[in-house]
Amino acid sequence: MIIRFHSDLANTNWKTRFEGLDAKGKITMYRLVEGSEEVEEKKQDKEAKQKSFKTGPTNTVVDGQAIYQTEITDQAVINFLKATPYWQDGRVAEYDPLAENKKIEEILVRDAEIVAKVANISEKDELVKYGYYLFGKSTLTKAAQDDYSGIKADLIKHTYQNPEEMIKVLDKNNKQVAEHMEAALAFAKGILVESEGGKSISWAETKVRVVSVVVGQKPLDALIDFYGTTEGKEVKQLVGQKIVESAKETVSASAKTNTEK
Known part of the structure; x- marks a missing residue:
């Protein structure tokens, strides 16, 4: 399993015995030991030897954040990490390249669809409405010059750069945006x-x-x-x-x- 560690947890000698909460919210002592995948201390052999664990220095960058990434095959270590609060808050997490690629594919397809949706807006009032909402008076100036191609180009460029925002702008169920769209239409229609x-x-x-x-x-x-x-x-x-x-x-x-x- 490929595991990613937040930079705060990189290059660290971990305490391999700690008090935490189990799945039912009960206080439980956890310990990483030799020869067992069990990490709840009360279920371990009392003679089991405690095992050490250390992370290396940050070795890659994800979304502008330096992290430590490594492959861990020791199931005991994996179970131990999953029991820590760091797993719960996301500072330690599994990295699945296949799932990540699937997620990227879905985002790219979604973004392509929203760009196509904007590119297919043909009504002049609609173009001006969205343009005025996003860019203000510059859109009205272009409309006065009959430059609707320029307005659409601005919208498409903005969609490429801010797909998440455009999804909200085009969402007719978003009451706040819909209210602004209605007001913008008054300017679009002159x-x-x-x-x-x-x-x-x-x-x-x-x-x-x-x-x-x-x-x-x-x-x-x-x-x-x-x-x-x-x-x-x-x-x-x-x-x-x-x-x-x-x-x-x-x-x-x-x-x-x-x-x-």
């Missing part, structure tokens, strides 16, 4: 805009200020906070109505185009 250099949010059509943005706060977060107020709830409802109207206009325009064809 219902709301950042104004005064990002110091406020206004109605795009009338230029009337909706809410001010405090220093250091993202406009989207300011809008979410505002939505939680009495006045904000009314604005949120109105924004929702405008989003629905915008969607109906899009469907109508699409149907008209198809009819003309």
Whole structure:
């Protein structure tokens, strides 16, 4: 069995007799002895000779952390290590290359699927919505320039670099993210805009200020906070109505185009 030891436990002469807890939570004395795989002292031969155990210096690096890795075939030592609190807290652990490779394969497949999902987003409003949530005003600037390919490229690049975050962003069951997505859609559809250099949010059509943005706060977060107020709830409802109207206009325009064809 390949065993990995945290750097704190490397190059150490171990105490091979210690008091710990058994599987039932009872205080038990453990001891590593010669000629037996049993490590509970009460079950060992009283004449059994205690055995020493020593780890070597760190010899490899995993995830930026130096560790000591070695193969142990002595079942008594394995049983002893499994009884220590270090096995429970993960500072001593088995390393299974096959299981590790399987895990890496699953992660790579998952990441490829999420990248493909982002690459297949075709609706402009969707691209801007996700882009604004992640990158802020730079996405709105690209949308104004009709640079939707640039927005998608930003999203794909971000997905490659932060797949875990994108999984959460695309998860419609994540209520917190969903709330931000709904707010971001108002900017994507041009219902709301950042104004005064990002110091406020206004109605795009009338230029009337909706809410001010405090220093250091993202406009989207300011809008979410505002939505939680009495006045904000009314604005949120109105924004929702405008989003629905915008969607109906899009469907109508699409149907008209198809009819003309």
